[in-house]
Amino acid sequence: MRVLDSLSSKPVVRYVIYSFSVIFFFALILIPPILGIVLKWNTMGQIFGEPSLMSRATAAIYASFAIAIFVSIIDIVAGLPTAWLITRGRSKWLNVLDTFVDVPFIIPTVALGYSLLLFWSGPEGISSLFGGSLVSPGWLLIILLHFAFSYPVVVRVMVGALLDYKREYEQAARTLGAAPLTADRTVTLSILKPSLIASFTLAFARSISETGATIMVAGAFENGPILINNLKTEQQLGYEGALVFVSFILIAISLAIFAAIRLAGPRLKMPIKKVWPMAERKLSSSGVTNLRNGGTLLVFFVIILIPSLFVALPAVRAVSNGTLNEAVMGVGIWGGYWQSLILSYSLGAVATLLNVIVGLPMAVLIARRRLGKMFSGILDVLVNVPLIVPSIALGVSLSIFWENFAFIPEIGLLIFAHVSITYPYFVRSMTAAIERVNIDLESASRTLGGQPFTVFRTIILPLTKYSVFAGAIMVFTRSISETGATLAVTTQLQTAPVLLVDWVKGKVPVTPLEIGLACGILVVLSFIILLISRLIVRGR
């Protein structure tokens, strides 16, 4: 440690570390997922000669964005009142609600997808009440699915924002004569606008990217990621051009939307000039508020929580009828299942470790503007790119790029893809955490004789260790859930979610009970990880 401490006071050492993290970011995370597409630019012409393929592609791309925008809007509409209830309500049961909101986020997305499929379309789900399938696989089920997994993101972001918000603004508005709803609308929401925009962006990105579970619930419907996956398996004439075309358009439009939100967001004016005192006063009444809270809870339980946990039903049945024994013994299909599980978790661990190593210096660099305000600002925007780019398109581009380096094995590609996709999660949460540490504390440590690494080790790390931990958990769970890029870069290796998609799509002869159990195991493992992480965080 002492050696590291004294080394860190040499500017050269610091710049080597910072440069390494910047070079790593550009060379492995940012450039390949975008450059790959550009390398195959010339193949794109193929699709223009195939009108049927072209119309399929445009329909799929349109579907992707229409669904993502729609889902993000209803996320805000449903998520904001939930966040409000959690932060402002007085009941202690709200702690329970607060925990359960994370459920769809923690369950690996494919398990969530299967659970929703069973709930909405399966013979034993809600459909049994109505006779026949209530929601058959297709676009509506995709919307329900995307709503379920992006809702926790919105709630989480808005709960955080509401907790940080100085309530004095709202109280000032009330003492000036504003009804609660008027105060919320003209003051609180306006001040929280950046968080609203951030949560919208995150929900949008999640929806645009998700692949595995979407394939499960889509039926014959195609959006961008599904089309890419289908093209890859069908391998019909001109497919490569179509692949490049769809990936390119998805990436380009996503980045354009992100840039537009980024640029126009701060200028977006909330409608606060007009006030309707009587109407808003009526809408602030306790009756309306109770109605709203009731509706919020109803939506959460009926559309989010119960469908998400529905997979427990076949899983429990599989435990009692002996399927579990077969699974534990690794009989038949289960051998492959365990292998895929091991691959998934090792991959998650490697991706997490790499992210921590290269992400920490990057976070310091951005939070403390170590390379100048401008460059750090640019990096701050660029680290979001892998988050915005649809993951399967990122995978397609990545695999095209690395094709030129034949010596890289498939597992290498898989690691690159997962590190790339999870990178923003860790860096973003760490950047925010470091920004919250008062810079005076660092100065104090320096004036007391601390060398740069000593300061990092004794001040920043202890104060942000829970964010390091939370960021790592986020990277890990995201990696376990990842399907899009994984499908795109692999030909032989199968991670657990990819294997489950194959099972659900009937590529392997399995029974629903077996799928249920396989999902159940994945869910239980995820809950154990969540539980351990919560215990550790509580331990502070």
Next chain:
Amino acid sequence: MPEVRLVNITKKFDSIVANDNVSLQIHDREYFSIVGPSGCGKTTLLRLIAGLVQPDEGEIYINNRLVNFVPPEDRGIGYVFQEYALFPHMSVWDNVTYGPRVKDWEKKDKEKIGREMLEMVKLYDRSDALPSRLSGGMMQRVGLARALAAGAKLLLLDEPLGALDAKIRFELRYEIRKFAKDLELTAVHVTHDQAEAMAISDRIAVMRKGKVLQVGTPEELYMKPQHLFVAYFIGESNFLQGFVSKVNEKESIVELRGGFSVRTLDKVRKKGERVVIVIRPQVLKVEKGQKKRINSFFGQVERLRFEGTNIRYEVRLENEDVLTAVYPSLSAEWLDVGEKVTISFPAEKSFVFEYPEKGLREELALE
């Protein structure tokens, strides 16, 4: 017209009692201050009046109307926050006219009051500025204009000067009082700064640990403190401990340690009772050498502090008690450290209190 009455108010936050059975009456058009150390419950009391928190017990009346269940927006109040709470996304003008806007006033009236209030606080020319472009003093002026523009006749001020520099604080406190008087408002001003409260209030309530100890005019509190803590918190004081040794119809004699005795005009304490004598530093007379006076002690100047306006002597008495005396530094003959002196005070200028149950230190503790 606004008159505020609190009846047996109790407010708890979990196990902490913020207000313990408080009753208060604030008259119409009065400038009323609530002072006390941090955590004494004074801000909670103000927030109760505003309706930002609800009492656990007791009643709050504004203009003889029970307002316990009336939301803040319907109480007809203006509230000024310590950290201003100006809406960061609105200009000065939009901040000040927020009240009229949410109350749906006529455009004409809204513009008129906005202009009047901003002119009153001399910030009309900064109407278009965002709050972040203003200095602390300006922000609080806007905060004040905003609270007044909503048409309130009851102005609640929560440490309005607490975040400002000393000079600005000094100027603004007189301005606030002037606005309140010009507009014929009732003002309730919460502060931990007793000098500020003394300078601008018609009456003051001194609070400690959730209870109101004494309510009175600044003169009453200073000249006739009815509680040891009030004597300590309002102005400055010396405390001497002793026992009453003699009482008659005119006076009583208190025996201090080391065989010293003091004459006081107190007629309430009984013989043998343990008491605390309170003497303001300004009434102590310090003279060179050993002189025979009523209520005089011999001692030695132990420490001298020059504070600009005043000079402060700490004199160690022969019985080891220490007294502090304050003299205007321009008028006094200066004494040196180590000088032998006689220190004395007139009998009528001391207060005698019963020795507190939990001890003197605990009684005067600020936290």
